[in-house]
Amino acid sequence: MIAGKDAGCKQPPGVLAPRIDATRCEGKADCVVVCPYDVFVVRKLDASERRALPLVARLKVWVHGGEQGFVVNPNQCHGCGLCVAACPEKAISLTRLVAEMG
Template sequence: MSGTIAMAAPQRWVPHIDRNRCEGVGDCVVACPQGVLALGTLGLFERRALSLSGQLRGWAHDWRQAFAVQPQDCHACGRCVAVCPERAVTLVAADTNNPAHASIAAY
């Protein structure tokens, strides 16, 4: 009896930025060899979702934070995680149920 074994797709990882911790230092941007991250300005809608300490931190740093602009290019090397002084960057499994991750998880 001959059969095929279905191979599961390899798990994809994407960087997650904790908006309440990020101070926009940019070490993660420099450390990423794939160009996954970039610095940008936190929008008004996102600012409102921050905790009080996150709002104070954001205001103090002109609302500059890291953003995953090319998450599909992440190779999960962990360099961004290692260099973040605020420990605001983590790698999370791409989730097909999350609209922001759907295309990445299927990649």
């Protein structure tokens, strides 16, 4: 479904980056599949990451196999929004990293 690395990209890399809401992410990896720039990984949370979550989110993580999505290459993001659209939990948003020069 990805039409090419630059199709639909709204920004050069390093302007926007995805942010994952850890209280919503269920680790389904849709973001990993659709991202043409290898911005995401899904992996098991370590003990300190689990403890940092609120109780309800910890239970949700446990039910879903202890995995969540992580942004590992934020500077590779081109702002295409494929990850935002693909996330079934609506756990991903795009945030500006740098102000545009104008």
